[in-house]
Amino acid sequence: MEAPNHICATDWRVDDGEGTSGPSSAVATGHGIGRVDLLSEYERTLLSMDIAEIEAFLVLAEELHFGRTAERLHIPQPRVSRLVSALEHRIGGTLFERTSRRVRLTPLGRRLRGQLQPVYGQLVAALEDGRAAARMTEGVIRIGFSPTSNMAALTRLTGAFEDRHPGSRAVLEGVSNLDPYSRLRCGELDVLVNWLAVDEPDLTVGPVLEYRERVLAVASIDPLAVRRSVSVEDLADCEFALMVPPFPPALYDAIIPPRTPSGREIRRTQQVHSIHELVALVAQGRIVHSTAAGIPMFSRDDIALVPITDLPPLPLGLIWCTAHDNARIQALAATVRALRGADSKGRSIGR
Numbered sequence: 001m002e003a004p005n006h007i008c009a010t011d012w013r014v015d016d017g018e019g020t021s022g023p024s025s026a027v028a029t030g031h032g033i034g035r036v037d038l039l040s041e042y043e044r045t046l047l048s049m050d051i052a053e054i055e056a057f058l059v060l061a062e063e064l065h066f067g068r069t070a071e072r073l074h075i076p077q078p079r080v081s082r083l084v085s086a087l088e089h090r091i092g093g094t095l096f097e098r099t100s101r102r103v104r105l106t107p108l109g110r111r112l113r114g115q116l117q118p119v120y121g122q123l124v125a126a127l128e129d130g131r132a133a134a135r136m137t138e139g140v141i142r143i144g145f146s147p148t149s150n151m152a153a154l155t156r157l158t159g160a161f162e163d164r165h166p167g168s169r170a171v172l173e174g175v176s177n178l179d180p181y182s183r184l185r186c187g188e189l190d191v192l193v194n195w196l197a198v199d200e201p202d203l204t205v206g207p208v209l210e211y212r213e214r215v216l217a218v219a220s221i222d223p224l225a226v227r228r229s230v231s232v233e234d235l236a237d238c239e240f241a242l243m244v245p246p247f248p249p250a251l252y253d254a255i256i257p258p259r260t261p262s263g264r265e266i267r268r269t270q271q272v273h274s275i276h277e278l279v280a281l282v283a284q285g286r287i288v289h290s291t292a293a294g295i296p297m298f299s300r301d302d303i304a305l306v307p308i309t310d311l312p313p314l315p316l317g318l319i320w321c322t323a324h325d326n327a328r329i330q331a332l333a334a335t336v337r338a339l340r341g342a343d344s345k346g347r348s349i350g351r
Contacts, residue, residue, distance in 0.1 A: 050083075050086070052083055053083045053084070053086055053087040053090075054087070054116055054120055055073060055120075056069065056073060056079075056080050056083035056084055056087070057083075057084060057087050057095065057109075057112070057113070057116070058113065058116060058117060058120060059072050059073060060080065060084060060096065060103070061096075061105055061109065061113045064102070064103045064104060064105075065103060066080050066081060066103065084096065091108070091112065093106075093108045094106050094108065094109075095108060095109035095112060096109055136326075136327055136328070137165050137167070137168055137327045137328050137331045138165070138167030138168055139167070139168060139169070139328065140168070140169050140170075140171055141161075141168060141169070141170055141171070141190050141191065141328040141329070141331075141332060142171050142173055142188070142189045142190045142191075143158065143170055143171065143172050143173070143189070143190065143191055143192070143193060143332070144172075144173050144174070144175045144180075144183055144184065144189040144191070144192040144193065144194075145172060145173075145174060145175065145192070145193045145194070146174070146175055146176070146177045146180055146194055146275075147174070147177055147275050147276075147297060148177060148195075148275065148291070148292070148295045148297070149193050149194050149195065149316055150174070150296075151294060151295070151296070151316075153209050153210045153316065154172070154193055154209075156339070157170075157193075157209060157332075157335060157336060157339065158170035158172065160335050160338075160339055161331070161332055161335045164331070164335055164338075165331055168328065168331070170332075173188075173189060175189070175192065175194075176274075177247075177274070177275040178243065178246070178247045178272075178273070178274065178275070179246045179247070180192060180194050180248065180251075181200065181203065181246070181248065181319075182246065184203070184319070184320065184321050184324075185202070185321060187321075187324065190320065190324065190326070190328060190329055191206070191318050191319065191320040191329050191332060192318070192319045192320065193209065193316065193317070193318060193319075194251075194316070194317075194319055195251060195254065195255070195292070195314050195315065195316055196208060196315040196316065196317045196319070197248075197250050197251045197253070197254030197255070197314075198248070198250060198251070198319060199248075199249070199250035200248065200250075202321060202322055202323065203319055203320070203321060203322065204319065204320050204321070204322045204325065205317070205318075205319060206317055206318030206319060206320065206329075206333045206336070207317055207318060207333050207336040207337050207340070208315045208316070208317040208336075208340070209315075209316045209317045209318070209336055209340075210315075210316050210317075211313035211314070211315050211316070212292035212293050212294055212295075212313055212314050212315075212316060213292070213293045213307065213313050214290060214291070214292060214293070214307070214308040214311040214312070214313065214314060215290070215291060215292070215293045215305040215306060215307055215308060216230050216235070216288055216289070216290050216291075216305070216306045216307075216308050217279075217282050217288060217289045217290075217291055217298045217303050217304075217305055218282065218285075218288045218303070218304050218306060219282060219283055219284065219285035219302065219303065219304070220301065220302050220303060220304050221285060222285055222288070222304070224238075224288070224304075224306055225304035225306065227306050228306075228307075229306060229307045229308070229309045230306050230307075230308055230309070231308070231309055231310050232257060232260050232261060232308065232310050232311060233260045233261065233262060233264070235256075235257070235260065235266050235288075235290065235308075236260050236264035236265065236266055236267075238266075238267070238287075238288045239267050239268075239269045239270060239286075239287050239288070240256050240266060240267060240268045240269070240270070240287055240288060240289065240290070241256070241268065241270055241271070241272045241278050241281070241287055241289060242268045242269055242270055242271040242272070243256075243268070243272070244271060254314065255290060255291065255314075256268060256289075256290055257290075257311070261310075269287075270286060270287045275297070276297075279297055279298065279300075279303070282298075282303055283300065283302045283303050290308060290311065292313075292314045292316075293305065293307075317336070318332065318333055318336060
């Protein structure tokens with residue numbers, strides 16, 4: 001069993017109420033709400049112990065023999081002696097009575113063993129449980145998708161993932177286009193397949209699943225519908241949907257730029273409450289919408305899709321909460337990379 005190499009009292013941190021943190025000793029002099037009591041000198045000594053010293057002490061306290069202790073720990077016998085001596089120096093007292101014929105605990109040693117054994121056991125069990133959970137790829141991985149990201153690439157990804165990991169199952173669950181990240185953050189989903197325009201400090205942007213060219217969705221009766229292409233400058237003459245929070249600002253600006261290259265404002269005027277409402281407004285000619293090519297819901301007789309020549313392709317890929325990262329998420333990310341690597345021409349998955 002591996003254990004952390006060092007426990008240090010200054011690693012304990014608290015919120016100072018202003019979004020920053022620091023060692024507990026730095027905030028312990030305040031009064032009232034948020035006060036943190038300073039550790040005693042004895043508590044600091046315990047927290048600063050090297051895990052190797054604790055392991056040597058506990059095994060020697062059980063074996064009462066330096067040779068057998070060295071064999072169990074797979075280290076030379078002199079190192080056992082050095083570790084125990086270092087711990088005695090930290091404590092400031094003798095933990096073992098040593099003679100040429102026997103080793104036995106002192107009263108101080110018995111007291112320390114009684115304090116350390118349950119704590120060390122809990123620490124080892126917690127680390128083992130955490131490592132087991134992090135390494136486990138078998139089981140269900142919950143993959144979120146929005147109405148605009150539910151395309152053939154997603155189907156191919158889930159099939160390839162289950163083929164590579166027979167003990168795993170990919171479960172697909174829809175999310176709102178207007179609120180794509182909430183279910184990730186609350187733990188209802190493991191990973192999200194969505195457009196990779198992310199500026200959220202708690203989210204990790206994973207590998208790209210595919211790139212989609214940019215198009216302008218307009219009503220089939222709109223004069224722009226007969227154009228072979230449009231530029232971003234043309235968008236300043238149109239009206240677009242007004243997205244309100246919790247729609248992510250970075251994603252909003254990637255889909256509908258706030259200004260043209262010359263600085264003209266792109267008007268976001270029509271508030272919408274769902275992607276289906278947005279599509280209906282486009283079909284009615286009330287607004288236009290810059291989007292990605294190949295999205296099924298825009299493939300309608302009453303909507304025309306006109307290429308936008310000067311917007312970069314929109315990447316579709318994996319997003320997950322950094323704090324929720326685990327082995328299954330990493331296995332899914334590895335599947336994306338393998339699929340893209342298998343495409344010798346670099347074309348997107350699902351095309």
